[in-house]
Amino acid sequence: MGRRLVLALLLLLAPAAAAAQDSDAGRVPLPTIVKGKGEACVADTAYMRRYHMTELDHQRDETMHRGVRTRKFSLKECVDCHATLAPTGGYVSVNAPGQFCRSCHDYAAVTIDCFQCHAARPGEKETKRAGAFPRTAGKFRQESEVQ
């Protein structure tokens, strides 16, 4: 009798357990990656996902202490490329929920400290000057303007 009851219970619960497993798989929604402006990032996606902080840390020391201002791994360039335009005009902060930096960091539960000090939107002046400033413009922005 007891065995039968257990079996019946198991049979009853099985679909529910399966359903629970399904919803478990989708519990944390995958981040939506907002597309950047250009064709491709400065390095391939897998590399950037794993090593962007290493590169940014290295670049920050080079720029801060040695005055090296190359643009490849500059945080300013990341923001210029990955910030999206708001429908109301102006740029949305890359640190806003759902935006490029934040969506992934929320998923991975890693806090971003960068934007406590650094601008999370491209500057007006920078944006304006971009056209006449090949070092800023680079291949990425020019391509995005063509599109």
Next chain:
Amino acid sequence: MTGRTPQQGFDPQRRRFLSAAAAAAGVTLAPGVTLYGVTAAGSAAARAPEDPVTSSVRWGLLVDVNKCRDGCNACVTACVEENGLRGNGRPETDAQWIRKVELRDPSTGAKRSLPLMCQHCASPPCVDVCPTGASFRRADGIVLVDKHICIGCRYCMLACPYKARSFIHEVVEDQKPYAPRGKGTVESCTFCVHRVDEGRTPACVEACAEAGGDAMTFGDLNDPNSRISKQVAAYVTDQIRPDLGLDPGVRYRNL
């Protein structure tokens, strides 16, 4: 440096030309060592973005106090605008990178008005006392705070005889992309390092020239052909508190 002529735009063609000219001069004149010292234009304007700063350049600023008008605040306004130093209406704690100081000789009543900012010392006490190495002097003489390392202890503020540094007490928003600033760190005049690295002059110097004051000359003190070096050689100029032996990069004329 081409003196303090306000350079509105940045001309990469010119930079490339200057780099090429500097290289050519080095090859023909003296291969190697004295290249940067020889070339008159061999300052930041000729430095490529991937080249680190070197001690062949020493950035300096000369203020002609006779030309600095009492009541004129153009340099301060320009600094605030350039670096995004929006305050919270609390002057005791708001950041201040440059300020106008009024001096008066009580025996004669003579008045003087001058801008005072980080003096970019050759031997900066703020660097000496910094426990983390955040406060540092760049090879070209610009004294900066690496806010990634700064713990906000404010020892440098106590050490600075010019009262040049500010602590950021409150959350900062909408910073300029080229001037990151944040709560809990110390900051001061950077000689507009982002502009200097592009071959431009600091915002205060540009604003002073535009306001018709023409009291500030920015340039390379190591380059004998720069305007500042010629002026420093031709006229008597003062450093503030020379007795401390800090060798500030900012000098004053007619003080």
